[in-house]
Amino acid sequence: xxxxxxxxxxxxxxxxxxxxxxxxxxxxxxxxxxxxxxxxxxxxxxxxxxxxxxxxxxxxxxxxxxxxxxxxxxxxxxxxxxxxxxxxxxxxxxxxxxxxxxxxxxxxxxxxxxxxxxxxxxxxxxxxxxxxxxxxxxxxxxxxxxxxxxxxxxxxxxxxxxxxxxxxxxxxxxxxx
Amino acid sequence: xxxxxxxxxxxxxxxxxxxxxxxxxxxxxxxxxxxxxxxxxxxxxxxxxxxxxxxxxxxxxxxxxxxxxxxxxxxxxxxxxxxxxxxxxxxxxxxxxxxxxxxxxxxxxxxxxxxxxxxxxxxxxxxxxxxxxxxxxxxxxxxxxxxxxxxxxxxxxxxxxxxxxxxxxxxxxxxxxxxxxxxxxxxxxxxxxxxxxxxxxx
Numbered sequence: 412x413x414x415x416x417x418x419x420x421x422x423x424x425x426x427x428x429x430x431x432x433x434x435x436x437x438x439x440x441x442x443x444x445x446x447x448x449x450x451x452x453x454x455x456x457x458x459x460x461x462x463x464x465x466x467x468x469x470x471x472x473x474x475x476x477x478x479x480x481x482x483x484x485x486x487x488x489x490x491x492x493x494x495x496x497x498x499x500x501x502x503x504x505x506x507x508x509x510x511x512x513x514x515x516x517x518x519x520x521x522x523x524x525x526x527x528x529x530x531x532x533x534x535x536x537x538x539x540x541x542x543x544x545x546x547x548x549x550x551x552x553x554x555x556x557x558x559x560x561x562x563x564x565x566x567x568x569x570x571x572x573x574x575x576x577x578x579x580x581x582x583x584x585x586x587x588x
Numbered sequence: 589x590x591x592x593x594x595x596x597x598x599x600x601x602x603x604x605x606x607x608x609x610x611x612x613x614x615x616x617x618x619x620x621x622x623x624x625x626x627x628x629x630x631x632x633x634x635x636x637x638x639x640x641x642x643x644x645x646x647x648x649x650x651x652x653x654x655x656x657x658x659x660x661x662x663x664x665x666x667x668x669x670x671x672x673x674x675x676x677x678x679x680x681x682x683x684x685x686x687x688x689x690x691x692x693x694x695x696x697x698x699x700x701x702x703x704x705x706x707x708x709x710x711x712x713x714x715x716x717x718x719x720x721x722x723x724x725x726x727x728x729x730x731x732x733x734x735x736x737x738x739x740x741x742x743x744x745x746x747x748x749x750x751x752x753x754x755x756x757x758x759x760x761x762x763x764x765x766x767x768x769x770x771x772x773x774x775x776x777x778x779x780x781x782x783x784x785x786x787x788x789x790x
Contacts, residue, residue: 544656
């Protein structure tokens with residue numbers, strides 16, 4: 412009888428533990444993440460590396476495949492700026508192919524082989540107070556969403572962004588007049 | 589007679605080989621000493637440390653990503669030159685304890701945004717051009733080096749490549765320039781400037 416009670420208790424504990432793990436996993440997956448290319452500047456991450464940029468509870472984390480995750484505390488983020496970038500697709504192999512194409516065919520391909528991306532520039536400070544700047548390349552439209560997510564989690568933006576917004580507002584008002 | 593000559597020549601050869609073998613370690617040691625001395629001279633050159641200040645875009649409408657890219661590339665390229673003992677970031681607290689510190693100020697003078705697609709299609713147009721005014725000065729404001737440096741992308745590479753080329757050129761200019769050796773008088777002067785408190789404020 413005692414053995415049966417112990418067994419039941421053990422099973423109950425096991426179920427409770429599993430439930431806790433599931434809820435934790437749900438929290439982790441709830442963190443906002445995007446697929447990015449790290450262009451430069453994020454301390455500890457290799458340049459031009461693809462990976463996942465995510466906002467965890469109080470950190471901004473970059474995880475490149477097969478490499479340990481690199482993170483920065485959101486409280487140390489000083490500025491987040493979204494920009495735009497137009498790049499030729501295909502990298503070096505495509506460039507070589509275009510150069511080898513006869514009768515200037517490569518130039519015609521270049522006309523259509525470009526894509527627009529968003530850039531996310533994150534300025535943060537390290538433990539010594541030194542200023543760092545990191546640039547990430549995101550798919551078009553994801554930059555603004557990610558920036559809003561960062562702001563919601565406590566990252567700061569500088570006056571520069573406010574100026575840009577004001578400039579845009581002034582442009583719109585002058586156009587309407 | 590011939591046998592004596594032959595044995596003498598063999599003996600001669602043996603003596604030469606023995607002497608050469610005996611002197612080899614000494615020669616190697618001399619080379620090592622010479623190398624150490626040259627390294628010593630290099631480390632004597634690397635007495636200055638440098639702190640890179642954030643890029644001032646001046647009146648130029650430069651994208652923030654370009655400003656950050658120039659700053660980060662400068663830190664990277666200056667570290668590669670081995671010219672400086674340490675390379676500090678802007679606002680780094682640990683730089684305040686360093687006596688022989690130079691401050692690198694960079695102001696953007698000209699920026700022509702190009703287009704990678706235009707470059708790929710036409711080859712001759714669409715170049716991204718950057719021009720900056722770089723100033724290396726002491727804490728006291730004494731200018732040690734002042735140069736205008738350019739960085740462009742004309743054919744291959746994205747627009748941000750211009751920032752890398754620019755930083756490389758700035759680092760190259762600083763590496764090739766002859767900086768005055770940090771003397772006790774300079775550091776003492778800097779310290780006295782820092783310690784100076786106007787009597788009216790006391």
